[in-house]
Amino acid sequence: MFCMNTLTQIPFDPNSPTHCYQMLMGRVTAGFPSPAADWLDEPLNVVDYLIEHPSSTFFMSYTGKPIQKVMVNTGDILVVDKSVLPRTGTLVVLCQEGEMKLRLWQGDENATLETEDWYVWGSVIGLARKLVK
Amino acid sequence: MLLWALADVNSMYASCEQVFRPDLRGKPVIVASNNDGSIIARNKEAKLLGIKMGAPLHQCMDVIRQNRVAVFSSQYTLYGDMSNRVMTLLADMAPAHEVYSIDEAFLLYPNGLHQAESHGRAIVERIKRCTGLGIGVGFGPTKTLAKLANHIAKTSPSAKGVFDISVLNQLELDALLESLPISEVWGVGRRHAERLGLLGIQSVKQLRDADIDQIKTQFGSVLCRTVLELRGIVCFPLEENAPDKQQIMCSRSFAHEVSDLDVLGSAISHHVCRAMQKLRSQQSVTNGFTIMIRTNPFKPELIQHYGSMTGMLSRATDDTLVVQRLALQVLAKLYRKGYRYKKAGVMLLEVQPKSFHQHDLFEPIQLSNPRRDALMQSMDKIAHRFGREKIKLASELYKGWEMRRERLSPRYTTRWNELPKVTC
Numbered sequence: 001m002f003c004m005n006t007l008t009q010i011p012f013d014p015n016s017p018t019h020c021y022q023m024l025m026g027r028v029t030a031g032f033p034s035p036a037a038d039w040l041d042e043p044l045n046v047v048d049y050l051i052e053h054p055s056s057t058f059f060m061s062y063t064g065k066p067i068q069k070v071m072v073n074t075g076d077i078l079v080v081d082k083s084v085l086p087r088t089g090t091l092v093v094l095c096q097e098g099e100m101k102l103r104l105w106q107g108d109e110n111a112t113l114e115t116e117d118w119y120v121w122g123s124v125i126g127l128a129r130k131l132v133k
Numbered sequence: 134m135l136l137w138a139l140a141d142v143n144s145m146y147a148s149c150e151q152v153f154r155p156d157l158r159g160k161p162v163i164v165a166s167n168n169d170g171s172i173i174a175r176n177k178e179a180k181l182l183g184i185k186m187g188a189p190l191h192q193c194m195d196v197i198r199q200n201r202v203a204v205f206s207s208q209y210t211l212y213g214d215m216s217n218r219v220m221t222l223l224a225d226m227a228p229a230h231e232v233y234s235i236d237e238a239f240l241l242y243p244n245g246l247h248q249a250e251s252h253g254r255a256i257v258e259r260i261k262r263c264t265g266l267g268i269g270v271g272f273g274p275t276k277t278l279a280k281l282a283n284h285i286a287k288t289s290p291s292a293k294g295v296f297d298i299s300v301l302n303q304l305e306l307d308a309l310l311e312s313l314p315i316s317e318v319w320g321v322g323r324r325h326a327e328r329l330g331l332l333g334i335q336s337v338k339q340l341r342d343a344d345i346d347q348i349k350t351q352f353g354s355v356l357c358r359t360v361l362e363l364r365g366i367v368c369f370p371l372e373e374n375a376p377d378k379q380q381i382m383c384s385r386s387f388a389h390e391v392s393d394l395d396v397l398g399s400a401i402s403h404h405v406c407r408a409m410q411k412l413r414s415q416q417s418v419t420n421g422f423t424i425m426i427r428t429n430p431f432k433p434e435l436i437q438h439y440g441s442m443t444g445m446l447s448r449a450t451d452d453t454l455v456v457q458r459l460a461l462q463v464l465a466k467l468y469r470k471g472y473r474y475k476k477a478g479v480m481l482l483e484v485q486p487k488s489f490h491q492h493d494l495f496e497p498i499q500l501s502n503p504r505r506d507a508l509m510q511s512m513d514k515i516a517h518r519f520g521r522e523k524i525k526l527a528s529e530l531y532k533g534w535e536m537r538r539e540r541l542s543p544r545y546t547t548r549w550n551e552l553p554k555v556t557c
Contacts, residue, residue, distance in 0.1 A: 098156030
């Protein structure tokens with residue numbers, strides 16, 4: 001394998017008839033392959049941790065008074081999965097009077113998610129917050 | 134028996150806006166084209182008000198005000214992200230699929246489906262639940278029939294969004310095709326429809342039963358294949374990988390007319406950058422380009438100029454800076470002082486895959502400069518990671534050629550600082 005870095009040290013002139021030979025002056029690097037090469041994992045990604053279904057998951061930002069019971073503060077990012085059906089006690093984004101509101105879902109699995117006056121936008125499945133900005 | 138489906142999002146752009154605006158539930162919504170010129174999307178409620186597709190926005194202002202229609206500038210960042218979500222979900226629901234446009238996909242079931250209609254309902258339900266968007270699904274033995282079935286799925290009240298044309302018996306099928314005008318057939322444009330009308334062919338049934346040799350000699354082999362597809366014979370296969378573009382076009386009209394050469398050059402530089410970025414993303418090179426500038430044809434009182442000029446390159450390239458420098462030289466020749474220009478554009482010509490590129494026997498092997506290749510890669514990476522507006526050529530910086538996008542909504546799904554807001 002040629003190490004391209006060394007090429008830049010050679011004056012490079014595309015019009016020179018000999019520049020093809022200059023190409024060959026690159027250094028060959030060899031040595032011990034890393035013993036970890038077969039054991040490499042992808043770096044951890046917090047988005048993968050928070051999200052189960054990327055196609056149906058959206059981020060929203062919460063503005064309002066802190067909700068003590070579920071520890072949500074103003075400025076928190078809500079991870080909302082539309083495909084997850086809320087159960088009793090699930091935090092949901094509820095659309096009512098033209099606004100998106102954070103609510104604790106009181107219904108069970110079979111409760112209706114949509115009426116004339118309101119509908120459930122999605123279930124909040126996680127939170128993201130920076131402690132130091 | 135093989136079966137096709139066409140899934141098509143209902144009023145895609147208007148629906149994307151509505152998903153993030155609970156206050157617009159059940160209200161009329163329209164989306165305007167780039168520059169807020171004409172109407173390019175309407176939801177069901179807006180259609181009921183008689184607002185027409187393609188109508189100039191300023192002509193509809195009365196209807197819009199009286200009915201409190203919500204108007205949006207087109208926010209393609211949002212529509213593109215929502216489209217990706219829909220396409221990913223659809224891909225999971227069929228053995229093979231082809232993304233046909235931003236809001237349509239063909240699905241292919243090589244062994245057919247036991248219960249196509251209930252599978253269609255499952256698709257509709259899943260897309261609605263996961264994205265909030267409505268979708269219509271049509272099934273048929275060919276792409277053309279699936280597309281026709283999709284039209285019925287969306288327009289017939291009894292279909293409720295799903296229709297399978299393949300389960301009809303001969304009598305039902307004939308009656309249905311008899312009732313549909315040929316303009317509803319995929320691939321039959323307005324001009325074809327007019328010419329077919331002169332031959333007395335007006336209904337889809339008449340087109341299906343038309344003399345195939347006559348169609349072939351008078352309209353060519355593409356329409357001939359359409360007729361065969363209407364008979365249930367597959368002529369258009371699945372195209373899983375969109376073919377690379379052979380021409381790449383970038384153009385826009387300006388909010389205000391532009392007379393200054395530098396400002397015009399800034400727009401041209403911008404379009405060159407975008408076009409070359411698209412070119413590199415499909416691993417291609419270009420052999421030349423056309424520059425186009427024009428004044429506003431809707432203001433006949435002004436002196437008019439439409440100019441276009443082509444520049445060919447001595448060797449194919451994917452280097453933005455090479456094309457940009459030549460493009461500005463061509464523009465300087467094209468430009469006429471004292472005219473008020475409304476639109477500028479760039480088209481890349483003779484686009485070909487980089488790997489196919491013929492090396493010249495007498496030229497040194499090294500055609501592209503590796504340092505410039507690295508520069509282009511860095512530009513693309515920065516643009517991809519931080520946004521296109523974060524890295525520009527200096528010649529793009531003259532202001533005054535912006536688009537009019539006064540009713541642009543936030544990029545809800547792709548920017549941390551534009552997320553939808555939830556309150557307590």
